[in-house]
Amino acid sequence: MDNILSNNIRNISKLLLEGRFSTLDILDACMKRIEKTKPLNMFxxxxxxxxxxxxxxxxxRYKTQKPKSVMDGIPIAIKDNFCTKDVRTSCGSMMLQNFIPPYNATVCQKLIDAGAVLIGxxxxxxxxxxSGTVDSIFGATKNIWGYKDDLDDFHIPGGSSGGSAVAVATGSCFGAFGSDTGGSTRNPASYCxxxxxxxxYGLISRLGLIPLxxxxxxxxxxxxxxxxxxxMLNATAGPDPKDSTCVSMPYSPIRIxxxxxxxxxxxxxxxxxxYASEYLEDEVLETWNEVAALxxxxxxxxxxxxxxxxELSIVCYSILNQCEVASNMAxxxxxxxxxxxxxxxxxxxxxxxxxxxxxNSVVKHRILTGNYFLLNRNYEKYFEKALKVRRLISNDFDNVFEEVQILLTPTTLTTAPLFSDYIKKSNSEQCSQQDFCTQPANMAGIPALSIPIKLSRNGLPLSLQLMSKNFSEATLLAFGKFLEDKVKFPHYVREV
Amino acid sequence: MIISENLWYTKTFFRKWQSVVGLEVHAQIMADTKLFSASSSSFLSSTNTNVSFHDASIPGTLPVLNKRCVEAGVITALALDCNVNMISMFDRKHYFYGDMPAGYQITQQRHPLASDGSCKFIVFTPGIHKSPYMKEVKIKQIQLEQDSGKSLHCDDRSLVDLNRAGMGLMELVFHPDLSDGEEAAALVKELCRILKRVETCSCKMEEGALRVDVNVSIHRCNEPLGIRTEIKNIGSVRAVAAAVKYEIERQIKLKNKGYDVINETRAWDAEKKITVAMRDKEEKQDYRYMPEPNLSPLFLSTGDVHQGLIDIEQLKQSLPELPAKTRERLEKTLELTADQAMILVNDDVLLTFFEDCVKKKELIPKFLAKTLIYEFSNAVNKMNIDPANFLHRIDFVADTVYLMQTRQINRDTALNLFIELLQGNTGDPLQIVTKKNLFQITDEAELELLCKELMNENKKLVDLYRGGKTKVLKAMMGILAAKTNQRADMAKCDQILKKLLNE
Known part of the structure; x- marks a missing residue:
């Protein structure tokens, strides 16, 4: 039963329909895996x-051969900044440590409607x-890659959706939702x-996602x-009348x-x-070149x-981020x-x-600087200027997509750093290096996909990022599937 | 010497102070639901029952703009002759307050819904003004924004009611074109008439549906404007007049004593009839405005409608006749006097009676207006009853006026008929008049007979009159009226009686 956890969603759904095992068997296997990997602290x-x-x-539903969708009965996990009705939603903060939302985020509701099983x-x-999943009142999450029980140190999983990433990487669930503001989904995907x-932006509703x-x-x-x-995308994308920034055009499911x-x-x-930053590690650069050649x-x-x-993206982002944080935290x-x-x-x-x-001090720091940037006397100098720079970054993408359909870049500049090295840097230093390749896509709103390519010489995942025009997910994912098939990344769950 | 010179100086300038008054009005939008949520906007619901997750700022909730509120804003802007902006935007205005759960209010600071309007209105308070005069005020901008909740402070705790939180408001910012409290009050009244006519605000000031802030400053002729004070949340039209009047006098007294007026927010104490400084706003607040990122810019269209957008042109065409226009029509087309037109337009119910009656019978508009303003209003006052409950009895009113216009009954009978109506009489006037024999006696022979009878019965008065005391005629007319149960045509009696007495 344990090796079922390394299977993909389509196969699981098929096996369930054939009655080879029940959804409860799968859930049980997931729960056991969660128990086994508890020291990683992902939930x-x-x-x-x-x-x-x-x-x-x-x-x-499976007994009557009427599953709601391919997602029916599939255990999934949700990052703890999506509201889940009657289930605590803490944002990893003391502020919401005991907050139990009275409603479901649209993403959660749609997953439930598709039959998915929310395990945690x-x-x-x-x-x-x-960008590390280290600043949570529930403690840091540890990367499964390079993890050894007897060591004090460990590799960070990336973040901020590190818990979701490790949950999927360990086989505790088949998929998970994170959130992505500057790279928070792609960064841990890359490291895990x-x-x-x-x-x-606007393809999946943000209702119930506690904003950054x-x-x-x-x-x-x-x-x-x-x-x-x-x-996962087909189950959750599409218009939501409760989110005015969600596009109103109907979503047609992607089939690849x-x-x-x-x-x-x-x-x-x-x-x-x-994107070839001075901090880019040689092995990442090599991988980038290899894949381009491939x-x-x-x-x-x-x-x-x-x-x-x-390169202006990071500094521009830090202003816009802190201003909205100051407001959202009010x-x-x-x-x-x-x-x-x-x-x-x-x-x-x-x-x-x-x-x-x-x-915590990171949040307070951002609130303080954000309020400073928003002061009447500073607004033009910082906030308005940052908006103009954002437009320039977005224009860069518009221009480049006149020439090419897909952009290929690293996702992260390095493989997953050691916790001990990572925490030597300040939060702003951490973020500025971690988000370098991922951040621009958020500025422009375009879709971006991180694909694991291979393992580094010391056994850590190396990944690359693909980006394409707004609402071209179908192309992007098809391209990603092609690449995935060529590189055949050795997934952790298969090695267990 | 120096002292008296100063006194002279002061006295000369005392009369030369000019006061400048500007208004900011918050009008609650008449809509079933709130500005950004689907919870009810009813005034009468019990505490904290009209509160959606968004109104309580539960994390992760998002605002969804209420189309009706935008329409109401556009209609109001059009009624006040504003330029409606094809693109407007929402901003967050930050400050901490217990009844403002998100820590910010969503408003329109940098790009409001509409700007540059104007409003013409009549200023006339009997007893203060000898005659009515026209005044025009410019409107700086109209913006949509959220209302706050309400706080109740007890000894050891503060309680918050969020029913009002998130309700749609229109903030109307006027230029300081007014010069005193009466003008301010007259503007508020006209504004209420307009908003009620276009049905965008109930204007029930007692429910807080319309709240007025005023800015007041004084300066000497040909000098720059003085430092202004702001009086917040004035709750009635008369309080607006009184608060402004008080504040102008207070500032003049201060200046004359050599003190400066300080820029501050004051409150109107309706009981003591004074303005008092509010303590909590001493420091100048920086609201750290930021564009609301969860709402896209508000686009409107004109004529050529894009899907889902509000069409300004269509709203313009559906605009009802506005009070100023009604006054003009009543005067020009129906030949009412300016006073009559003003009184009718000031009173929605009376105006409805007028407009409906004028269609029903061949009534002379001016005569109808006069009857409604005097006899009908008199009956309403006497009975202390809401005439709106009798709008379905238009025929009764029209018939009564018709009987009077055709001299079949006199003014007293008309008054009595209106009282009968308000008391619940379901008959029609002609029936009542016939049954109670209330027809006016207009037959000259009959009247002459009555007059002669009167003279026989009151020889003393006749002698007095003929002896030169002509004012006893009034007493005799009174007796005659009583004698005929108010039925005699008094105008004719006056002629006949005079003729007989002078024979």
Whole structure:
């Protein structure tokens, strides 16, 4: 039963339909795997009771040969910044440590409607502010790659959706939702050897995703294969009248033919030279070159392109991020929900103490600088200027997509760093290096996909990123599937 | 010497202070649901029952703009002659307050829905003004924004009611074109008439549906404007007049004593009838405005409608006749006096009676207006009853006026008929008049007979009159009226009686 966990969603669904085992057997296997990998600390809350109920209902549907979709009965995990009705949603923060939402995020509701089984809520950096899944009040999450029981140190899983990534990589579930504002889904996908999709802004509803930067946040998908990613996307994409930034055009489900039938002949692929950062590790650069050569051999046309505003992305992002954070965090005042400090001298004192105790230093730092940038006298100098730079970055993509269909870049500059090295740097330093290749896509809103390629010499995953035009997920995923088939990444679950 | 010179100086300039008044009005939009959520906007619901997850700012919730609120904003802007902006945007205005759960209010600061409007209105308060005069005020902008909740502060705790939180408001910002409290009050009244006419706000100030902030400053002729104070949340039209009047006088007194007016927010104490400084806003707040990232810019269209967009042209065409236009029509087309037109337009129910009656019978509009304004209003006041409950009895009113116009009954009878109506009489006027024999006596022979009878019965008065005390005629007319149960045609009696007495 254990090796069933390395299977893909399509096969599981088929086997369930054939009655080879029941959804409860799968759930049980997942729960055992979670128990076994507990030291990695990927879950904040395990919703076992709810999962059992959902799984039981699903098994009845399979018995009558009427599953709701290919996702029916499939255990999945959700990052702990998506609201789940009656299941604690903490954002990894003391502020929401005991917050139980009264509603489901649209993503969760759609997954439930498709029959999926929600097994738990995964760890993240507090309010998704980080790239390592190290800044959570529930402690850091550990990467399964390079992990040894007897060592004090470990590799970080990347973040901020590190909990979701490790959950999928260990086979504790078949897919997971993260969120992606500057790379928070693709970064851990890269470090944990997973497929990580950041869909086009507005393709999947943000309702119920507790915001970091509203104008860049998207729900992100973490799976072991591109096909699984497609199923997760098909189950959740499409209009939502409750999210005004979600596009209103109807979504047509993506279907990708078998890899053998795919061809990339004459597809124009751009290699943006500005992504070759000075911090790019040699092994990542090698991988990048190898894959470019591989694609050229398969008939694609490789072109070097220039995106001159790439390096401005990080500094521009840091201003926009902190401004929106300052605003979005204003609601946490201890009045209606969440943590409230014991302080009765005045309402203002209660706010002050609650916020000073309830947030970690990263969050407080961003609130403070964000409010500074938004002051009347600074607004033009910082916020407005950042918006203009954002436009330039977005224009870079528009221009380059006139020439090529797909961009090929690294996802991360390195393989997963050691925890001990990582925490030597400040949060802003961490983010600026971690998000270098992923951040620009969020500025422009375009879809981006991280594909695991191979293992490094010391056994850590190396991944590359594919980017394409707005709403071209079908092309992007098909291309990703082609590449996936060529490189045959050795997934961890298969090695267990 | 110096002191008296100063006094002279002060006295001379005392009369030369000019006051400048500007208004900011928050009008709650008449809509079934809130600006960004689907919860009800009813005023009468019990505490914290009209609160959606978004209204309570539960994490992860998003605003969805209410189309009706935008339409109401556009209609209001058109009624106030504004330029409606084809693209407007929403901003977040940040400040902490217990009844503002998100820590910010969604408003339109940088790109409002509409700008540059104007409003003409009549200023006339009997007892203060000898005659009505026209005034025009410019409108700076109209923006859509969320209302806050309500806080209730007790001894040891504060309670919050979020029913009002998130309701749609139109904030109307006027230029400081007014010069005193009466003008401010007259503008608020006209604004209420307009908003009620276009049905975008109930204007029930007692429910807080319309709230007025005023800015007041004084300066000397030919000098720049003075430092202004702001009086917040004034709750009635008369309070607007009184608060502004008080504040102007307070500022003049301060200046005359040599003090400066300080820029501050004050509140109107309706009981003591004074303005008092509010303590909490001493420091100048920086609201750190930021574009609302969860809403796309608000696009409108004109004529050529894109799917889902609000069409300004269509709303313009569906606009009802506005109060100023009604006044003009009543005066020009129906030949009412300016006063009559003003009174009717000020009173929706009276105006409805007028407009409906004028269609029913061959009534002379001016005569009808006069009857409604005097006899009908008199009956309404006497009975202290809402005439709106009798709008279905238009025929009764029209018939009564018709009987009077054709001299079949007199004014007193008309008044009594209106009272009968308000008391619930379901008959029609002609029936009542016939049954109670209330027809006016107009037959000259009959009247002459009555007059002669009167003279016989009151020889003393006749003698007095003939002796030169002509004012006893009034007393005699009174007796005659009583004698005939108010039925005699008094105009004719006056002639006949005079003729007989002078024989």
């Amino acid at each position: 904040i809350t395990i919703s076992e009771k709810l999962a059992k109920e959902q799984s039981e209902k699903s098994s009845i 809520k995964t760890n993240l950096d507090e309010f998704a502010m980080g 050897g997973l497929v990580g999709l950041k869909p086009t 930067v509203n104008s860049m946040d998207v729900p992100g998908i973490l799976t072991r294969t591109v096909d699984d990613c497609v199923y 033919p078998p890899a053998a039938n795919l061809s990339i002949k004459n597809v124009k692929i751009g290699i943006p030279k500005e 694609l050229e051999n398969a008939g694609a046309i490789i072109k070097q392109v220039s995106m001159p505003h790439t 609601r946490y005042d201890g009045v209606q929900y969440g943590f409230r400090a014991t302080e009765n001298s005045s309402t203002e004192q209660m706010y002050a103490k609650t916020r000073s105790l309830g947030f």
